Amino acid sequence: AQSVSQHNHHVILSEAASLELGCNYSYGGTVNLFWYVQYPGQHLQLLLKYFSGDPLVKGIKGFEAEFIKSKFSFNLRKPSVQWSDTAEYFCAVGDDKIIFGKGTRLHILP
Amino acid sequence: EAQVTQNPRYLITVTGKKLTVTCSQNMNHEYMSWYRQDPGLGLRQIYYSMNVEVTDKGDVPEGYKVSRKEKRNFPLILESPSPNQTSLYFCASGGEGTRALSRANVLTFGAGSRLTVL
Numbered sequence A: 001a002q003s004v005s006q007h008n009h010h011v012i013l014s015e016a017a018s019l020e021l022g023c024n025y026s027y028g029g030t031v032n033l034f035w036y037v038q039y040p041g042q043h044l045q046l047l048l049k050y051f052s053g054d055p056l057v058k059g060i061k062g063f064e065a066e067f068i069k070s071k072f073s074f075n076l077r078k079p080s081v082q083w084s085d086t087a088e089y090f091c092a093v094g095d096d097k098i099i100f101g102k103g104t105r106l107h108i109l110p
Numbered sequence B: 001e002a003q004v005t006q007n008p009r010y011l012i013t014v015t016g017k018k019l020t021v022t023c024s025q026n027m028n029h030e031y032m033s034w035y036r037q038d039p040g041l042g043l044r045q046i047y048y049s050m051n052v053e054v055t056d057k058g059d060v061p062e063g064y065k066v067s068r069k070e071k072r073n074f075p076l077i078l079e080s081p082s083p084n085q086t087s088l089y090f091c092a093s094g095g096e097g098t099r100a101l102s103r104a105n106v107l108t109f110g111a112g113s114r115l116t117v118l
Helices: none
Strands: A003-006 A010-014 A019-021 A023-026 A033-038 A045-050 A056-058 A064-068 A073-078 A087-094 A098-100 A104-109 B004-007 B010-013 B019-025 B031-038 B042-051 B054-057 B076-078 B087-094 B113-117
Touching: A003 A087, A003 A098, A010 A019, A019 A104, A023 A033, A023 A087, A033 A064, A033 A073, A045 A056, A045 A064, A045 A073, A073 A087, A098 B042, B004 B087, B010 B019, B019 B031, B019 B087, B019 B113
Parallel strands: A010 A104, B010 B113
Antiparallel strands: A003 A023, A019 A073, A023 A073, A033 A045, A033 A087, A056 A064, A064 A073, A087 A098, A087 A104, B004 B019, B019 B076, B031 B042, B031 B087, B042 B054, B087 B113
16 A cells, blocks of 8 residues: 655754654655645645655755665755744655655744 | 635535535646645545546545546535535645656645635
């Protein structure tokens, strides 16, 4: 069965801390991977995507993610978070059909 | 401005009263999809459409209908809404060219429609 698993449902960090949000997937088709972000009261926006090539993908606002095929993982990282990164983060995988994880709520303390 | 427009943004209705949530995109995207977002469950796909007159069920299609008669529009229809359909609904579109999502193009989301069924 196709699925996306996000390990952390709620993460609280202080500003300048490093961030890593876990994402594992199970998908039988072509693996295209995404991270979307939903800021409070807003709709989802793309953070970064992986289609092929370099498994280390850089996105907007200093975020990056690494595709590790052997681990079926696509973890999101940021070396130093800011208060404005407070949001909900969704990992997604798919081709014709895109499946989302349940999301991780990130709260950054000022 | 490239966007996905949903209406209404907020709606309170009663059980059994048919309603339609409209979705329109101005990016000439072939792919369109509906999701519902519920606390602790993330986004779950209701229906999606690869092109005009082509629709497929997502993970939670029960109680919903869709149609894709034109490329730009993808309305979500609740024939007989029930309280368990109270949710935040998002429409999204993606893909350009001859094959929608041929490389899993980025989805552009609408602002969401918050539906309450009493």
